[in-house]
Amino acid sequence: MLEIRSATKSFGDVLAVDQVSLRVEPGQMVGVIGRSGAGKSSLLRLVNRLVSATSGDILFEGRSISGLSGQDLRAWRARCAMIFQQFNLVNRLDVITNVLIGRIGTAGTLPVMFKHFSTHERGMAAAALDRLDLLPQALQRADTLSGGQQQRVAIARALIQNPKLILADEPIASLDPRNARLVMEALRTINKEDRMTVICNLHTLDAARAYCDRIVGMAQGRLVFDGAPEALTPAVIQEIYGGADDETVDESLTSTIVARHRVAGTAEPRVVQSAH
Amino acid sequence: MTMRAETAGKLPASTHSERISAFEEHYRSARNLKRLWTTLYGALFLAALVGSILVSDFSITGLLIGLPKAWNYIAGTLPSLSLSNFWADLADWYWGINYWLRLLVETILMGFVGTALGGIVALFLCFPASRNLIDNTAIYFVSRRLLEFFRTVPELVFALIFVFALGLGPFAGVLAIAVHTAGSLGKLFAEVNENIDPRPIEGVRAAGGSWAMIMRLAVVPQALPNYASYGLLRFEINVRGASALGIVGAGGIGQDLYVAIRQFEYTDISAIMLLLIATTAIIDITCETIRHRLIGQDLTTGH
Amino acid sequence: MTLTITHGEIARLRRSNPEIFRRPLAERLREWGLWLGFAALLAFGLWWIDASPLRIWNGLSKLGFLVVLMIPPTDGGAFLGYCYAMLETLAMAFLGTLIAAVLAVPLGFLGAKNLVPNRLFHFGLRRVFDTFRGIDGLVWALIFVSAVGLGPFAGVLAIAVGDLMVFSKLFAEAIENVDRKPIEGVRAAGGSGIQTMRLGVFPQVFPVMMSHVLYFFESNVRSATILGIVGAGGIGLALSDRIRINNWDEAAFIIVMILVTVAVIDNLSRRIRMRIINADTGRK
Numbered sequence: 046m047l048e049i050r051s052a053t054k055s056f057g058d059v060l061a062v063d064q065v066s067l068r069v070e071p072g073q074m075v076g077v078i079g080r081s082g083a084g085k086s087s088l089l090r091l092v093n094r095l096v097s098a099t100s101g102d103i104l105f106e107g108r109s110i111s112g113l114s115g116q117d118l119r120a121w122r123a124r125c126a127m128i129f130q131q132f133n134l135v136n137r138l139d140v141i142t143n144v145l146i147g148r149i150g151t152a153g154t155l156p157v158m159f160k161h162f163s164t165h166e167r168g169m170a171a172a173a174l175d176r177l178d179l180l181p182q183a184l185q186r187a188d189t190l191s192g193g194q195q196q197r198v199a200i201a202r203a204l205i206q207n208p209k210l211i212l213a214d215e216p217i218a219s220l221d222p223r224n225a226r227l228v229m230e231a232l233r234t235i236n237k238e239d240r241m242t243v244i245c246n247l248h249t250l251d252a253a254r255a256y257c258d259r260i261v262g263m264a265q266g267r268l269v270f271d272g273a274p275e276a277l278t279p280a281v282i283q284e285i286y287g288g289a290d291d292e293t294v295d296e297s298l299t300s301t302i303v304a305r306h307r308v309a310g311t312a313e314p315r316v317v318q319s320a321h
Numbered sequence: 322m323t324m325r326a327e328t329a330g331k332l333p334a335s336t337h338s339e340r341i342s343a344f345e346e347h348y349r350s351a352r353n354l355k356r357l358w359t360t361l362y363g364a365l366f367l368a369a370l371v372g373s374i375l376v377s378d379f380s381i382t383g384l385l386i387g388l389p390k391a392w393n394y395i396a397g398t399l400p401s402l403s404l405s406n407f408w409a410d411l412a413d414w415y416w417g418i419n420y421w422l423r424l425l426v427e428t429i430l431m432g433f434v435g436t437a438l439g440g441i442v443a444l445f446l447c448f449p450a451s452r453n454l455i456d457n458t459a460i461y462f463v464s465r466r467l468l469e470f471f472r473t474v475p476e477l478v479f480a481l482i483f484v485f486a487l488g489l490g491p492f493a494g495v496l497a498i499a500v501h502t503a504g505s506l507g508k509l510f511a512e513v514n515e516n517i518d519p520r521p522i523e524g525v526r527a528a529g530g531s532w533a534m535i536m537r538l539a540v541v542p543q544a545l546p547n548y549a550s551y552g553l554l555r556f557e558i559n560v561r562g563a564s565a566l567g568i569v570g571a572g573g574i575g576q577d578l579y580v581a582i583r584q585f586e587y588t589d590i591s592a593i594m595l596l597l598i599a600t601t602a603i604i605d606i607t608c609e610t611i612r613h614r615l616i617g618q619d620l621t622t623g624h
Numbered sequence: 625m626t627l628t629i630t631h632g633e634i635a636r637l638r639r640s641n642p643e644i645f646r647r648p649l650a651e652r653l654r655e656w657g658l659w660l661g662f663a664a665l666l667a668f669g670l671w672w673i674d675a676s677p678l679r680i681w682n683g684l685s686k687l688g689f690l691v692v693l694m695i696p697p698t699d700g701g702a703f704l705g706y707c708y709a710m711l712e713t714l715a716m717a718f719l720g721t722l723i724a725a726v727l728a729v730p731l732g733f734l735g736a737k738n739l740v741p742n743r744l745f746h747f748g749l750r751r752v753f754d755t756f757r758g759i760d761g762l763v764w765a766l767i768f769v770s771a772v773g774l775g776p777f778a779g780v781l782a783i784a785v786g787d788l789m790v791f792s793k794l795f796a797e798a799i800e801n802v803d804r805k806p807i808e809g810v811r812a813a814g815g816s817g818i819q820t821m822r823l824g825v826f827p828q829v830f831p832v833m834m835s836h837v838l839y840f841f842e843s844n845v846r847s848a849t850i851l852g853i854v855g856a857g858g859i860g861l862a863l864s865d866r867i868r869i870n871n872w873d874e875a876a877f878i879i880v881m882i883l884v885t886v887a888v889i890d891n892l893s894r895r896i897r898m899r900i901i902n903a904d905t906g907r908k
């Protein structure tokens with residue numbers, strides 16, 4: 046169980062995350078929504094410790110992770126896998142090695158220097174790729190894959206980290222609707238089948254509604270909403286997305302999957318229904 | 322400066338003709354400033370020129386006497402080859418070919434070992450010397466200064482010192498090349514590192530990689546083709562440099578060339594120089610081909 | 625599903641995708657061959673130069689001894705003399721670079737294949753340019769000292785000859801990269817061959833040439849510091865003398881002087897280069 050206790054992160058004068066408190070139970074799929082600059086990425090980075098909190102505390106299974114360093118910090122990062130908007134793969138390495146990078150959090154330095162991984166680890170990587178339908182591409186260079194395939198490689202990398210928690214920072218923002226759906230469905234499947242906790246930043250409402258059990262809304266670094274997707278009323282949406290300029294929010298503008306699907310005419314009924 | 326500020330301040334409330342005269346004044350002052358700079362640069366250049374001529378005893382008469390002398394010298398080194406007796410003359414010219422080839426191999430080996438050793442040191446020093454890869458300013462500063470020291474002290478000075486410490490021979494030369502190479506390659510490698518894509522670094526760090534693992538898995542794969550290309554280029558330069566180190570007794574063909582020049586063995590000079598030119602040309606062409614292939618490969622298998 | 629993986633599953637995957645577990649033999653052989661070849665050559669080279677650990681150890685202790693002798697660096701009362709020698713070094717670099725640059729301009733125009741479209745001529749000239757690059761500057765200095773006698777004049781000639789051909793090649797390349805439109809403009813307005821070059825080509829290539837020249841000036845200051853070792857004038861003569869007579873603290877002083885001078889020149893020249901490049905892009 047993850048517990049964030051009034052975590053604050055400031056960059057100079059900017060309060061990226063402002064006194065956020067949040068509890069996430071195991072097995073939940075949480076969508077974090079908000080405008081660009083609301084502090085969603087910073088929140089996930091605080092949890093993975095890519096950045097450290099200015100104040101406040103973060104606990105996992107009752108243990109504080111704010112003070113971790115060295116080998117403990119690396120082990121913690123390995124346990125909460127991160128997926129990025131830009132995939133963050135190593136382009137010039139092949140796909141299988143990119144997946145195997147998921148094992149380095151607990152590996153020794155010397156084998157990694159020679160890119161040596163055990164048969165068992167290679168088996169895990171191959172199985173993870175197989176699960177994401179990417180086994181045939183295992184020996185290709187990562188940058189020869191399409192965006193959607195690359196993001197699935199990143200998910201495979203996250204999977205073999207054996208994580209307790211998957212943090213996904215706008216995983217579909219750079220993808221076309223079809224690939225966005227594939228990636229979100231992969232995350233949802235992992236959440237359901239493996240009972241894995243997933244926290245997923247999304248800047249579109251429809252994806253959050255379609256795939257998440259619980260939605261957290263952020264605005265200007267603060268938590269402004271926390272509840273079930275059904276509780277997202279127009280007033281709440283206005284608060285999350287409207288900001289200071291009091292425009293009414295046109296919900297169709299915040300959706301990528303549905304809007305584009307309608308134009309393309311390939312929408313799957315399930316997605317459309319659950320989005321509206 | 323102040324004048325320009327005043328005219329700028331007046332602009333909004335002025336009439337058409339006032340604006341034109343203000344513009345002309347501005348234009349004139351800008352042009353004058355530019356002329357002033359040009360004159361200043363010109364004066365500096367002239368001063369440097371006159372100073373250099375005075376200090377270096379350079380004179381037209383010196384040139385008129387010196388150039389024919391130099392030409393005669395170069396012409397004098399050429400052997401007399403006759404068509405009727407060509408092969409014998411050639412054998413006469415290259416009487417020491419076996420010995421010279423051995424020295425040539427030594428020169429190339431010196432270049433290779435020096436580049437390899439220096440490259441390895443550069444590979445270790447380039448990461449702490451990259452701004453984007455190291456948070457600790459002290460470590461960054463120290464590695465940068467160290468690389469600077471390695472490449473600013475001339476290779477030949479290192480050679481002189483190593484010859485004293487290790488005795489005459491190619492070992493001293495190789496060390497001198499290695500130290501200089503570590504400095505110059507280290508700086509170039511660090512520049513390559515500073516221009517890589519930061520996203521893979523974040524990806525590897527988020528998976529729990531240590532600093533060394535981030536360097537190995539996120540930085541090296543991106544930078545390797547450039548490392549190799551710079552390394553080959555340095556190898557070309559180092560073979561040329563190795564041919565001169567013999568002058569201070571640090572091994573290679575330079576030693577024999579030095580003796581030939583000092584003892585006025587004219588035809589030997591041209592024989593050795595031609596060997597050197599041919600060797601460096603072959604190495605240059607080979608390395609250039611490999612470098613183009615390295616870059617070409619990168620373009621075809623990825624983007 | 626896959627967080628724990630059975631041996632059976634690994635075996636299955638290994639059968640269907642063996643190269644994930646072990647790369648193909650040919651690939652492994654090639655990689656091993658490359659590394660082994662490199663290592664063997666390095667080992668052979670180390671053996672040739674007689675780099676035994678004992679020798680390295682002895683050398684290191686002697687080197688440490690030298691460093692102790694070097695501290696603190698002192699000028700031995702000859703500071704002004706060193707300064708003059710340093711000026712001589714700078715003068716050699718300056719004049720040598722200048723002469724090479726001036727002479728290289730016509731050669732560069734001749735070597736550019738867009739201006740002199742004779743393949744054979746172009747090829748021959750380029751080979752000549754390349755040939756001269758194969759000789760180190762110090763060897764040129766040695767030859768010119770023999771030809772015209774000791775002193776900085778030999779150094780000037782050595783630098784000029786060493787750089788002339790490199791400049792010619794770089795200039796020719798710069799000229800080949802010019803934009804064709806202004807040239808055609810001048811030609812269309814009835815310009816002669818010389819006028820075309822002066823008005824159409826020169827303004828485009830001048831900044832490129834200048835930045836090459838400044839860059840070479842920097843590197844020539846470095847090389848000029850050592851030309852004195854073979855008698856071609858400058859600070860190198862003083863340095864090799866101090867080393868020859870084991871005067872290490874004074875040698876250290878001269879080395880520090882070289883470091884400072886090179887740093888100052890690099891800085892100045894970098895600034896001027898930036899100015900030229902900025903002025904150039906600012907105009908466009």
Ligand SMILES: Nc1ncnc2c1ncn2[C@@H]1O[C@H](COP(=O)(O)OP(=O)(O)O)[C@@H](O)[C@H]1O
Pocket residue numbers: 056059060061079080081082083084085086087088
């Ligand atoms: N490394 C950083 N340095 C300075 N400011 C940052 C940094 N990272 C984020 N910020 C600032 O923090 C705020 C929140 O950013 P972010 O967490 O990326 O928001 P989101 O992911 O919701 O778009 C923004 O104002 C952003 O400019």
Ligand SMILES: [Mg+2]
Pocket residue numbers: 082085086087214215
């Ligand atoms: Mg973000």
